[in-house]
Structure formats: C-alpha cells, structure tokens
Amino acid sequence: MPDPRSSALEFANQHKQRFLDELVEFSRIPSISTDPERNPEIQAAAEWLVEHVGDIGLQNVKIYPTAGHPVVYGDHLAAGPQAPTVLIYGHYDVQPAEPLEKWDTPPFEPTQRGENLYARGASDMKGQVAATANAVAAILQTGSLPINVKFIIEGEEEIGSPNLPEFIEEHRELLACDFALNPDTGMIAPDLPTITYALRGLAYFELRLWGPDQDLHSGVYGGTVHNPAQVLADLIAGMHDEKGRVTLPGFYEDVRALSEEERAEIARLPKTADWYLENTGAPALWGEEGYTPEERVGARPTLEINGLYSGFTGEGSKTVLPAYAMAKISCRLVPDQDPDVVHQQLLQYLEANAPSTVKWEVITMASGPAAISDRNSRWAQAYLKAAQTSWGVVPVFKREGGSVPVVTTFHEILGIESVNIGFGLPTDNLHGPNEKLHLPTWYKGIDALIHFFFNLAN
C-alpha cells in the first residue's frame, strides 16, 4: 500500500485537467471589487467558492457578510488539537481589467496558450487559492489530512481590505491557529521557489503648501512672493541627502540592521542591477549608498514622491504664480519603524525647514508597519523542505518591497506569523493586461503544498 503522501501526489497528477477546468470556471467570474456594479459577480464568486470547498470536503463552510464584500470560511479540523492548525488566506476579488483593448483574449474568458492560462485573476490570486484547495482535496480524496486547516478568503484585497481587520477581531476564536499560509507573494523566477519573510510597511502622506491667497500673475508679483511650488521643491529636495539617504530626523534610528548572513542570502537572489534596469527601462539605477538594489527595495526604508501638483499643468503657457502646491509622499518602512513615529519625523522636518513664507499641513492617507517573520520557524522550514522536494532546488528567502497588510493584521490581532509564498511569476502581468498563470509552475506548487501539509505534521 502506497504511503498517504504519494497517494495524494498521484491523485494531483491524475487530476490536472480537472483542476484546470475548475480554475477556468472560477476565473470566468468578473469579481472586480473596485466596481460597485460588479457586486453580483463578487457574490457569485463567493458562492462558487462555498460550493467548491464544500465539494472537496471542508466543513463549517459559510459566507460571512461584512460591511463590504463577504468573507468565505471553511475548515477541516479532523487532525485533532495535537496537530498544527494553519489558517489559509486568500482573496477571490480581482483588479479591473481595463484597458480591455490591450488583452489578446478577453480577460474573463480564460484561455490557454502554450504553458499559460490567460485571465484576469488567474495569477492574482484565484490560481493561488485554487492551488491550496487542490492540495487539500488531493489529500482528503486519498486519505486523511494530517493537519487542521481553516480557509479565510476575502473579497476586498484589491481595495485595501477595509473590512477584514474588523472581521478578524470579531472571529478570533474561529480563526485561532498556529500560523497563516499566504500564497499571495509569488516566486522570483519559474524555477526558484520563494519564501517572502519580510514585507515593507507604508506611511503615506499628502503635504499641502499655501503661499498667497490666490494664484498671482507671475510678472506682477514674481520676485516678491515666495512661490509655493518652489518651496515644495526645496522641501522635497531636502528630504534626501547626496548619498540617497532620507533626511527626516531620526528616520533610520529604529531601522533593524541587516545581518551579514541576511545580506549574503539576498545576494544570492537573481534580481541584479541588470534585472532592475531591464524591468523598469530606467536610464540608470539610483538609491541609498552602501546597499544593493535588492537590499534597498526589500530591507531599507525609502521615501518616494507619488504625485506632484501646482499651478497650471495644462497645455501651453500660463504665467501664474501658484497659490498652492501639493505632494503625495510615502515612506516604505522596514522593521522596526513605526509609521506614527515617521509621521512625527516628517512634521519635525517641515517645522525645521519650511519657510515662514508659506503655510502648510500634512495629511496621513495610509499607514501600516512592516512585517517580518522567522526564517527558521517550524512552518517556514516545512515549506522550504516541501518546495525543495518539488523543484529540486533550495528555495530562496526574500524581502518584499511592497506591503501585504493582512500579514500585519494577522500578526497584530491573532498573534501569528505568516508563511508567504505563491506560484505567481514576475512576468504574470498582475494588475495589467494579459494577466496569466504559468501552469507547469502551478502544478508544481500544488505538489509542494501537498508536501508542505505532510511536512507540518512531522
């Protein structure tokens, strides 16, 4: 008699077509969360999931309404209290598909071409949700699940998960677990399984400056009134020094330093300077002195200008001395920076540097700390081993420059760490036209998840 692990893997191998057919069905639903007119499709996607995870054998399956889009829950707890419990996160909502004319095949008519399945949401993240469900299904169809699983699949990730923290707060017991599995962070390259152990936080501000009461004629007043657009430029210019470091007072004080071991590990990643040049089209790279591009993106805090506005921005020339200037400014944060402290540092900088010729204010638009998890945890190591088995290479640990607020939310409310993985690739065109999922990688991912669930029980 074959061992349960092999049986589950064999089942998965036998049912590739069924898994694909189900994903096609799921991806056909245009569950776009940003568009209120798509609420029926959001509901349809949640109902599809409920039916699907019920079919594979999950229990307590239910749609939980929230103030926004509902959360789908289902669990399988037969492994008993001595076995680990993993909370499997996912989202069933997708980004808008515009510009539609840039898609080679319609975004909600999933189409296989070569090794890829093209559809909005195929990679972000219906395919990832399906992979976790498929792994559980394969095990349940061929034996018993060696761990306890709880699925929490939300419908508002693409709009910033506004109702998820409250849902988690209100369902702490339901969601109690040992750790979370978040398959929303992808792989660095097709044959390089990746564990994302750190995510940057965010502190996003709008800086508003006022000079004269209203726009002035730049000839009649230019030279006597301090131009707020110029003052804004001065203030922004002063936010970095000549070494590319952020000058907000104390900005680096709380930053957790990179260990030599971590730097060595980051150096193993294939995201070289050339990779960044090719993938951005920038004429040359830039950043904080003393760090590699990948270190700057993942492990160092940054300050970016996300938007600038002042005066006349239309075609042609208008000789105006603007009354108002605005910048959107955001900091990506690393452990152990506190977004509220960074807010104070920005205020201190402005108090010290803004001239008396203007009035100013700062509005906080979004805020969340960074997240970092233990690379040596039992959970991370179980996935490391699983992925190594499936791909035959040692997975890499990486720090991600972006933010995944749910990781922080889980940590803050449930006190758990997340294992952040996934089978999406950098070339999947997430959020863009022709989003696709690389199917060979996806099938390997299902295998890796099967190994993972068995590894967790050992």
Add this chain to the structure above:
Amino acid sequence: MPDPRSSALEFANQHKQRFLDELVEFSRIPSISTDPERNPEIQAAAEWLVEHVGDIGLQNVKIYPTAGHPVVYGDHLAAGPQAPTVLIYGHYDVQPAEPLEKWDTPPFEPTQRGENLYARGASDMKGQVAATANAVAAILQTGSLPINVKFIIEGEEEIGSPNLPEFIEEHRELLACDFALNPDTGMIAPDLPTITYALRGLAYFELRLWGPDQDLHSGVYGGTVHNPAQVLADLIAGMHDEKGRVTLPGFYEDVRALSEEERAEIARLPKTADWYLENTGAPALWGEEGYTPEERVGARPTLEINGLYSGFTGEGSKTVLPAYAMAKISCRLVPDQDPDVVHQQLLQYLEANAPSTVKWEVITMASGPAAISDRNSRWAQAYLKAAQTSWGVVPVFKREGGSVPVVTTFHEILGIESVNIGFGLPTDNLHGPNEKLHLPTWYKGIDALIHFFFNLAN
C-alpha cells in the same frame, strides 16, 4: 458752442451705461486663446470687435487671418498727414478661467458687484480695448478726431503672440505711425495714474523628465529607480541660491543695472512691502537680497515655477513611482537680457545638474525681451498731462514686472516707442479667479484718453 473736448467728455459721461453694456457683451465671449477648442469663440470675439469698431465710425475695418488667431484692424485717418498717428494696440483673447470653482460668479457671465465688473478678461484686457474705442467714439460722435488712429487688436497675447511679429512685418505700411498706445499695463493704485516705461521680458519653458518606461509600484521598485518627481524637485531647488538669486550660469551678466536716480524714483512709489503683503495674502515676502520688493518686481529678473505635475494627483493614495514629471518654468527678463541666451543658460544648468538616471527635454513655450522707453517723449508727456487732468494728481512712471512682448515687437519692426498705460488695478486678479474691473477708474480712464487724443494734436 462748447469746445470739442468738452463735448466728447460730456458724451462719455452720458453714455456710461451703454459703454458698460457693450463691455458686458464683449466679456461674455470665452475667447480663451490657449484652448484649441475655443477657436469658434476666438472668431466670435474678433467678429464682435469688427462690428463694434465699425459702428463707432472706424474705416478699413477688417479681420486679417494669421497662421493662428486673426488680427482685427480698423483706422480713422481724417486728421491728415500733419496730425500725429497713433497705433492703438489691444488683444481680445483671455486667459483660461480655471479653477472654475474659485469664481464667485461664472467667469463668462459678467456680473457687477459694487463698483466692480467681474469677468475673465474684464480688466485683461477687454475693458482696456473698450476704453480706447469708447474715447474715439465719444470724439467722433461729437465732432472730429484731431489725430489719426489705427487699431490693431490681436487674439494671441495670452499665448505669447506667436503670429503677431509676422503680421506686423507684412503690414508695415498699413501700421505706419508715430507711436503706439498700449493700454495693457494698468495703474499702481486707484487714484494713481501710471505710465509704465519699462516692461520685463519673458522666457517660458516646459521641463519634462522621464525615468522608468512606465509608472512603477513604489513598493516593488522604490529605492532602486530614481523618482523623476524627486529629480525635478532637486533641479528646481537648485535654481535659486540662499540669497534668492537665480543660479542659471551667467543669468545676471547682461542685466542693466539700476541707476541711483531710478532707484530713488522707484522708492517714491506707494508699493511698499506692506502693500505687497496686503495684496497677496502671502504670510511673508521673499526675493533677491539687496533690492526692495518693487525693484525686484520691475527691475530685476526672476525665475518662477508656474506649474508642477507628476504621478498621482487625485484624492487618496496611490503607491506609484511616477514615470514622468513636468514643470512649467518662466523667467521674467529685464534690459538687456536675451531670452534665447536665457534658454541656453537653462540648458547649461540642466546639462550640469540633471542626473543620468533620467531623460529630459526643455520646450520653449513663449519668449520675448524686455522693453524700456523714453519718459520725456512728446507722447508720454501728452498722456502725463491728460491723466493729471482726469485724476488731479501727477502720474507716476514705473517699471512693470509683467511682459508686453508687443512693445518690443513694435520697436523692433516699426521703430516706434509705446506709451504704456491702462486702467486695470493690482487688485484685479488678472489671470486668477474673480478677475474684475474697477468701473469708476475705467470711466476716468476713458476721460483721460479723450484728453490724451486732444493733447496730442496741440
């Protein structure tokens, strides 16, 4: 029998309401020259003028097409070759009215409140054009015009008069005259008639910067790609030193120094620092060290930021690292600066200071040198006397911060000087929301023009 001057003044006094009604009609036409969609309104304004100046008795009235917006011409040459001929300049185009929400009444629904008429173009300069036509009308209705007049009213002043020089070149004989009257320069205060003997030039640029090929995720790439908005801020910040001086290489080399006598005269003007504070609402003044506010505005060159744009400027937060950033930058020039030289200085500055992390270009949007004329000419003195009669005070001579390129064009092509006057006030919100015309000043201005035309003949 009353003398012709008194009859004309009396006529003007009797027809104030008619003059106002006509101005309201004229100001209702949204002849915005910067917006190609407004071409029909530009045409409508030209046609309105043709009809109007024909009605008051001008001859040879005609719309002359140009490569851009047309020029309206009309003359009255019955005074004969021994009488002086004055070329009366005006423009019928207006600035854009944005931001519309800042207007108390719609910009193209002229509205009288108290002593003012509120409308885009009421002061700059439809009201001024109307004042000259009204003075001529009053004389023609009550007797004969003691001088020859030629009206030239263009439709491209607010976009830098790109086709006017060619038109003047091609119509030298038509436009032959002794001097020009340019009523586009306004008064320093309601009871202080003003002759502007120097005007600043203008060199207006758009600086465009490109970084990555497209907008990037600020989390995924922030810290490796130089943010074009930040580079733009750096470049702008470097364009002034800590003494408020412009740092473009050689910027002050050709600047004609102020004489002690001129500085003394400028010091007599009532435009003190307090005046500038009150009239702008700026929290504090600013400018080049070593000069008074009025000297900075009239006799010193400046560099202003007229507009800034980059990335996301809507409501809320979008975590974008922009691909593009743009600034509208203009220099006000004084004698003897050359706008083409300033263009080269800007390019030199950018070549020396723009980092290799971005691509950039500079587009010249408008360009014209400064102008200065003789305070003791027969024409200037005729207006000095006329205005003194109407207001009962000795007019002041001033240098103007704004640019009137046509003054230079007239000088260069026709070899004539201009008498630069007008009845706009510093509080008229030219180019801003709630532009208005102070009607009592306007009526006095019409009287002054009647006196002026009679004085010229003596």
